Structures are given as structure tokens and as C-alpha cells.
Amino acid sequence: MNSIVFKTTTRVVTPLLLAFSLFMLLRGHNEPGGGFIGGLLAVTGFALYALAFDARQAHALLRVSPRTLTTIGLLLAVASGCLAWLAGQPYMLGLWLPVELPVELKLGTVLLFDIGVYLVVLGAALLVLLTLSEE
């Protein structure tokens, strides 16, 4: 689509969407949000970019291939479950770091799992989207 208004808007909106997706990811433990929704929001950011420019440029913006992203996400999610196991607890039990952050955010395996989900959703959806629009 060759519209200067759309392109300019996209340049502003895409970073906002990505930032918002991170916000949704991080607030997800106790409030609506989480890895899945965050991932989908990030996908909309990239999708908008692919529409305004083209799929190849969206791909360049991502830097890594969606396939790698999906795999790293899966590995993170598995690893987050295995950490509890290594600590002698049942698989996937949530472990928390005793670190107090100034914001309302706790660091732990559950967050790691959510980040994994975020990456899987982002990677898998982009894989479909970019493959289809490049053809």
C-alpha cells in the first residue's frame, strides 16, 4: 500500500504497539494480559509494518527469523518448568526470586514461561503471516 499517511502513522504506531505488548506481557501475572496476548499485540505491530511497507522490510525489522524466535520461546518455556524440577520441586512449580522491584513486578519462573509464550506466539504468527505475504 503506497500511502504516505499510512506509512508515517505506522512509523509511530508500531513502536507504541510493541511497547504496549511488553506492558501486557509484564502485567499478565495478576491482571489481564500475559504472554499470549502480549505476543498477539506484538504481531499486530509487525503486521501493520508489513502492510505499510512490505513483508521483507518487516522481516528485516525483526532481525531474527520467526522460526528461531519460536524455538527459543519453546526452549524458554520448557526451561522455566525444569528449573523447579532442578530445585527438587514438582515440574512447573512457580519459583520466585526474592528481589523487590520498585514496580509491581515479580521475577520468577512464571515470568520466564510467559516470555517463552510471548516469543512462540510472535514467532509462529509471524512465520505464517510473512510467508503468506511474501508469496
Next chain:
Amino acid sequence: MLLALPIIIPLLTACVCLLLGHRARLQRALAVLGACGLLVAATTLFVRVWMDGVQILHVGGWQAPFGITLVADVLAVLMVLVTALMHLAVTVYSLANVNARRQRYGYFAFLNVMLMGICGAFLTGDLFNLYVWFEVMLIGSFVLLVLGGGRAQMEAGIKYATLSLLSSALFLAGVGVIYGITHTLSMAHLSQRLALVAETDPWLVVAASVLLLLSFGLKAAVFPLYFWLPASYHTPAPAVSAIFAGLLTKVGVYALIRVFTVVFPASDYTLNLLLIIAGLTMLFGVLGAVSQSQIRRILSFHIISQIGYMVMGLALLVSPGPATQRLGVAAAVFYIAHHIVVKTNLFLIGGTVRALTGTERLVQLGGLLNQVPWLAILFLIPALSLAGLPPLSGFWAKLAIIKAGFEAQQYTLTAVALFAGLLTLVSMLKIWNEAFWKPAPEGETASENSGRRKPPPRRLALLVAPSVALAVLTLAIGLYPQALLSVSQRAARELLNRRGYVQAVLVPPEPSEQPELGDDRS
């Protein structure tokens, strides 16, 4: 925990295979390593369950009725063990049989994803979680079915996907109804609650169970829901159809056995329905095979008819005697284990025939007995075992089923089972006669055969080694059936002892839970 390993190992293997991407050699080495790892984990788990009884894992530390529980009883670990064996055999076979392009596009990764789904389905103790594992398994199998494919594979993929989604929708509807009635999804908890509901509202429970029966029946390919199977199983790479043939329908049968022994209270209506389904499945499957003329198509129809025997073992729960019930379920379990080994092997051998001759149409085949006599013998072992000739594993499986049938006084059904066994022999002999015994056909195809390059010895060894291993396993089960028989008897005992299953999963009950549980029992 040991219990989660059969799920984690394939997942990790899949992830790393995806990461390795185009480095084919490394990916292959890793796939074999992962398969070996799964086998080791499955064996260890089997030994643990055999020694110490049912193993439980409350995932994430959430206690039983609230969280998802993994439950490994003898049936589950037996299935996982056989699955791991087949996985290793098929992975080795794939090294020589699945071309580099398919491997590059993630063949091994999705094979492992499917395996993760299968192992998860066997190990879970939660009805909705079972649905999730089915979906994981389906995602893997969709990709495998159409991977690197042309038109025929796509067409098969569409049929398979449509029917699978229909089955999933039915399953989901069934789970919804059950949750609506009982407000729980843990199988052990359901076992208690559904029994309670059945006292006041028996038909509500029956309706829910029939929804699940339809869904699992579609997956297991029972009459009249089997038509998708012969339409799709002969199209992908032989290694893929071998693992499909061995495992996927059996997951459906496993689910049937699991829910109709542990979860749902016995109901004559559904059990009689299962009896009729079992008979018709045996008959129609075997009759369908008679009319086919391609090796893998014939074998596909035989999957269906053999599923009938397994369902028959389960349906014999309708008989009042607990000894007969136990014999029936044990026979079904024995049958599943034997059938997975034999069926996978037959498909692998069909693939080897294709690799040697370039075709699997019986008309174009012939003379293999003279050209490759060892392959003929290798084929004969699982083929005769499938037909149920002594002293092979199929004989004991059929004997147990038929004995149970007589003890339950289901004479018609038993007669159907015997008749279907005879027809199975006929169509195994048909493959034998056409592909191995008759002289090689004259003319175009013969010259094509001789002009065709034989696979190099190393590749051939990779194709044959898994078949030999599985044939030896078939022989071993046949010559020493006592081992598998005692495993399946113990599995049946556990399945029919609901209280034991419930207690294993739900203890230790929380102090506040106890009065409620007491109410449930009274």
C-alpha cells in the same frame, strides 16, 4: 520428575532440531539421540511403576482435583514404552527413507511434536488435558502428512484434518457437558462424581459418554467413522504412515479404554453399542481390505478391522462376571501392544518393498521371493502374526480375545472375530502371493525394475534393521507371551479397580476436602 520426561524429551528434541534447521547431519544424529533418550526414560518409568505402583505428578504443585495431574499406571507406561520403541524404529528408518528436503523442512521436529502429544495423551489424568494432547498430536501429524507432498498428500491432508477437527469439536462438546454436570475435569474426581450423577440422571451421563465415544471412535477409526483412514494413510512417506498406523488410532482406543473403565460408570447402553461397533468394525475393515490392490491400502483397512478386536475386548465389560471383564480388558491391552509392533513393522516392510522396486501396486510387483528372500521371511513374520497364527504374538492376542468372548457368552461376536481373522489371513496371503510368490511381471514394469538402482547397502541396512528388531520382538512375544500377558493382566486389574485409581490420585485429601469426599461416596 521421571513422569514428565516422556513429554519433555521429545519437546526438547523438537526444539533443537528446529534450531539446527539446515544442518541435516546434526539433526539426524540428534533425532536418534532423542529417540534413545525417550526409550531410556520410558523403560525407567515402566520399571518404577512395575515395582512401586501408580506414579503421580501434580504439575506445578497444584493438588489433584484442581490442577493437572500426570498419572502413570501400568497401562499408561506400557503404552509409553511401546511408543518409545516404535519411535526409535521409525526414526532409524526415516534416516534412509525420508528425503533430505523433508528433513530440512522439519520432519524430525514435527515427528517429535507428535510423539510428545502421544506420550502426553497416555500419561495425563485430566480430561481437558487429554484434549490438549490430542491437539498437539494432531498439529504434528498434519504437518507430517502433507510434508514435501504433492497433490495426493494435500488431498489426504484435507480429509484427515477435517475429520480430526470434527472429532476434536465433539470431544470439546463432551468435555463441556461433563464439566457442566460435575464441575471437575480430573479423571479420578470425575470417576466419583459421575457415579453420583448416574444414580439420579443416568441418561445425562450416557449422553456425555456417547459424545466422547463418537470423538474417540473417529480417532480410532471404528465403524462407521473409519473412511478417512484408508483415504489418507497411504499417501505420505512410508516412515510416516508406519508411525501413524502404529500409534495414532491406538491413542483413540487407549482413550476409549481409559474413559470407559475409569471415568464413566458402567452403562449397558454404551457397552452394547460398543459391542455392535466392534463386530461391524472387524467385518467391514477386513472386507474393505479384500478389494484393495496396493500394499499400504490393504494394510490400512486391516488397521480398522484390528481396532474392532480391541474394542471388542473393552466391550466385554458388559458381561457380569468380574473375571471375564478382567480377561476382556487384559486381552484388549495385549492386543494393542502386539498390534502396534506388528502394524508398524508391516508398513515399514511395505516401504522397503517400495524402496527396492519403486512401486507398491500388487500388479506390478512379483518375484521378490527369488530376488530378496530375506525380505520375504521378514514380511511373513508380522503378516502371519497379524492373521493370528501360532506361535506368533497375534495368536495369543486373538486367543485371549476369543476366550473372553466365549466366557462372556457373546457367541455371534466371537464368530465374527474368528471369521475376520480368516479373512485377514486371506489378504496377507494375497500380498504374499502377488508381491513375493508370483513370477515378476513381464514387459515394461519388469525392465523398469531391473533398470532401477538398488539402494546402497548402508541405506538398505537402515531400512531393514528396524524391521528385523520389530520382527524379533513379535517372535519374542509369541514364544514367551507370559511377560506381556502378566503386564496386561495387571493393567486390567488396575483399570477395573476404580477405587485404587481414585485413591492414588486424590490422596492425600485436604482436611477440608474430606467431608465432601465422604458425601460423594455415600
